[in-house]
Amino acid sequence: MRKRQRRILQLILICLSLLLISFWANGRLQQRNIATAVAKGKHIYDMTALSKVELDQLDMQTAVLTDPEITALIADHDFGFLDAVALGAGEAAAWKNQGCGARNCAHIALYDYDAGGTINAILNTDNHRIIARWFDTNAFPSGSEFILPKAMEIAAADPTVRAILGDLGDPEPAMIPMSAWLMDDACREEWCVNLTYHDPAGSGKIFHIFINMEQNKVARTFFTRGRADLPVAPPPPQRYDFSDGCQEDLYGWDVCWEMTANDGVNFYDASFEGTDIFESVKVSQVEAWYPSWPGGYRDEIGSRSSVPPYGPTEFTDFGDSFEVRQLFTEFTHWPNCICCYRYEEYIRFYEDGRFQIGFVSHGPGCDDLSVYRPFYRIDLALDGRGQDDVWVWDTTQWVEATQEMELYPFVDDLSPDNEKLATFDGDTSYRWQMYRSDPLGLDEARVFLVDFKESEGDGPIPPGPGDVFMPPRQWIDGDAVSGKDPVIWWVPLLKTKKSNPTWCQPDPEPGINPCETILEARPAGELVQPTEEELAAIPTATATAVSQETATPAPTNTPRPVEGEDAEDIILNSGCGSCHQIGDLGEGHKVGPDLSNIGSIAAERIDGMSAEEYIFESITDPNAFILADCPNGPCLPNIMPRDYTNRLSSGQIDLMIEFLLEQQAESVSLPIVGDANEALPAPKTPASVKNQVAAAITSPAFQLVQILLIVMTFILTLFLILKLPDDD
Known part of the structure; x- marks a missing residue:
């Protein structure tokens, strides 16, 4: 071989080596940036995960993936491990006969990316046996630290995300990845996760990245509003202040409560004067709906959820009643945050046998206009399980709920006593009423009446598709409900208002404008049909005021006018x-x-x-x-x-x-945020030198420059070699 040919071959090998090294180095840098982003996300999870019982997650994965029935379900499917959480005694009651008690059984969940939905298992940690398995096709679980690498890798490959954020490892996340949905996108029917970051340009806005976990792509990106900080000191960090407990024979009531991982406080085994009243009351999710997206979040409250408990579980004795209340909040810097949430869950028990189920939202959420929808599951057990009759008010009379059904509207067209629902078993009878509290009279709720079935909410409840009230709507299948074992799902709609009257907002001062909703169940006698005189006295718009013992504003049925003179x-x-x-x-x-x-x-x-x-x-x-x-x-x-x-x-x-x-500005064609074919300009605010270097190293433009330099070096060297005399 001639010397010139050898030199050309050597040059080709050197250039190929440089190209491979360049791609390898860029890949390593990209992986390091993704790893940094994942680490930051996990740090937020560590701050919010308040479980008092720590599980060996690797051990949980091994247990579920070596179970023959589970492996048969996921054979040849793309799946991912979601989480494993310990169950309290109330949550684990369905598996009591298999040895489950307080915190010795765990719920393990996988996600099936091919078929959609979750594979669920209950593991007895004492004997390491899986005692229950089921598949939930409608589950859209909350984000977890175990899906972070997949979500971050998808986001890091998107050109719009890179144009706005640069390296994904540099910007600070606003909150943990949340299960989210879009009304006008596949994210309504497929599992999507929303990543949120503070705008690197310093605008105070939040940058959202909707990731379709089933299609492995970014579905949409957009900004939501900023807000100036309020002059309020940040709350002190806390962990493990919540408590489980039981109250015996106070004002005739016996009841227990426990913190769940994702379903708020579970109140269970409630009885009044020795008679069973309910088996369980808990919140499966809080759906936050933003018309401006259009879409929202599937918030969850609990010790291992997107909105964790803050402060102790409060027990208050009022002299004629007692209340158990828990605050849940994104506690690191509320209220000086945009996408963060603050909720309260409570039940108040009265000496006359009444009880009130209450929920409070403080805002601010991710946008000014929003609707909060807490999903309450109330598992009745009047005088023991089964044979509970259910009747509903139908304009002019009480009718028996012979089949599972959905009630909407729930606060209008009420009985003469302002009631919509009646439940009874023999002499144990309760009427149900939702108090009006919205200052504009816009109170509303959806109520679902279903018959109790195993694996339909008796254990941990994952959220479902957005804006379709699942669960429980998918469980309405025509079965009998009255005379059976009824479960009531109550979903009130809390609508925020930015203008006077401010409602569900922390402005102008946090804590003074929360929105609250109350469902009261009160003992009643025999159910009788109203007289003609009582029907004639029913007002065209029924309104009831919340008792003076609560801090809820008095309602009005007349929508208040919008203020403003210009x-x-x-x-x-x-x-x-x-x-x-x-x-x-x-x-x-x-x-x-x-x-x-x-x-x-x-x-x-x-x-x-x-x-x-x-x-x-x-x-x-x-x-x-x-x-x-x-x-x-x-x-x-x-x-x-x-x-x-x-x-x-x-x-x-x-x-x-x-x-x-007067708005006659020239029409400007703006790129649609989230369009993968359009890259928005990078923020103009200077970043640190370190961030600038990191962004340059991993940017696609810099990779192109590297390749061009190598190609130019190859061409120039080849030219010089060819100019040399051939030496045999």
Whole structure:
């Protein structure tokens, strides 16, 4: 072989080696960045995981993956380990005969990425035997530290994420990965996880990354609003302050309670004067719904959940009743955070046999306009399990609930005694009423009546698909409920308000504007049909005030007007800016179309309709005209509030129309946030030198430069070799 040929071959080998080393180094750096991001996420999990019984997670994985029945279920499937949590005595009651008691049995969950849903197992840790197994096709579990590597790897490969955040290991996460859903995307019916980061540009906003865990891709990215910090000292960190307990024979009541991993406080084995009342009351999830996305979170409360307990479990004796209450919060810096949550769960037991189930939300959540939906499961056991009759009020009479059913609305069309539901077993009888508390009279709830079945909520309850009330809706299958073993699911709808009256918001001062909902069950005598006189006395809109013992504001059935004397205040107080960009008002890339140039195009929208008429109709009847395209996808009906005709005066509407007609900015084509084909500009705020170097090393542009340099070196060297005389 000639010397020139040998040199060319050596050059090719050297360049190939350099290319391989370059790719290997970049891959290692990328993996280190992902590992750093995973470590930061796990650190947040460590701060929120407050289980008093620590399980060997590797041992739990081994146990479930060596079980023959489980391995048969997941054969040839792509699956992932989710978590293992210890069960309390109340949660484990279904497996008491298999040796389960307080914290000696564990619930283990896997996710099936191919078929969707979770594979569940109950392990007795005393003998290391799996004693129960089931598959839940509708489960969309909360995020866990074990799915972090997969989620981070998907996010790190997305060009939009890299353009906004740079290296995923550099920015600080806002909260732990959350199970989330989008109303207009596959994330409504497939399992998606939302990663959240503080905006590196320093805007105070939160950057959201929706990851479809089944399709292995980023479904959408967007920002949510920022908010100035309040002058409030951060709460002190705490761990393990909550407590399990039992109360015996106080005001006639016996009841126990325990902290669960993901279903809040489980109240169980409640009896009054020796008669059983309920088997269990717990919260399976808190669904947070944001119209501006449109979508939300499946929050969970508990010792190993997205919103952990904070402070001790409070027991209060009021002299004629007692209450057990637990606060749950993202405690590291509430209320000076955007995407963080603060809830309270409690039950109050009275000496006359009444009990009140209550839930409080403090906000602020990820956006100003939102709806909180706690999912309560109430497992009745009136005078023991079975044979409990269930009747519902149907406009003018009580009718028996012969089949499983859904009640909606639940606070309207009530009996003369303001009741909607009656349950009884012999002489043990209870009537159910939800108190009105919303200051605008917008109280509402959905109630589901189902017959008790094993594995339908008696153990740990994973969340289901978003905005479809699963569970329990999938368990309504026509079975008999009255005279059987009924379970009541109560899902109140708590709607936040930013303008006066402020509701479900920490502004202007945390702790003074929480929203609260109460469901009361009170003893009653024999169920009798009302007389004609009683029916005639029923008001057209039934309202009841919350007892003076609570701090809930007095309600009104008349929607309060939106305050504001100029267009900007009216628009902001109406919540328009949460979904629309309107010039300098509001935010772009939300669920509603950009209205910054509506004054120029309104007259062209509908033939024969002037710009003023079109805007008026769009405000007063939002579903009249639905545009085809909105920033994040097709425009959707029933997102914009439809009560502005009751809350806005004609003068206020005229001011809004005049202001909107003045919005004639030139139409700007903006890339849709989350489109993988469009990379948004990187933040202009200078980062530290370390971050700049790290971002440069792992960026696709820098990888391209490396390849070009090697190619140029190869070409130049090859040219010089060819110019050399051939030496044999």
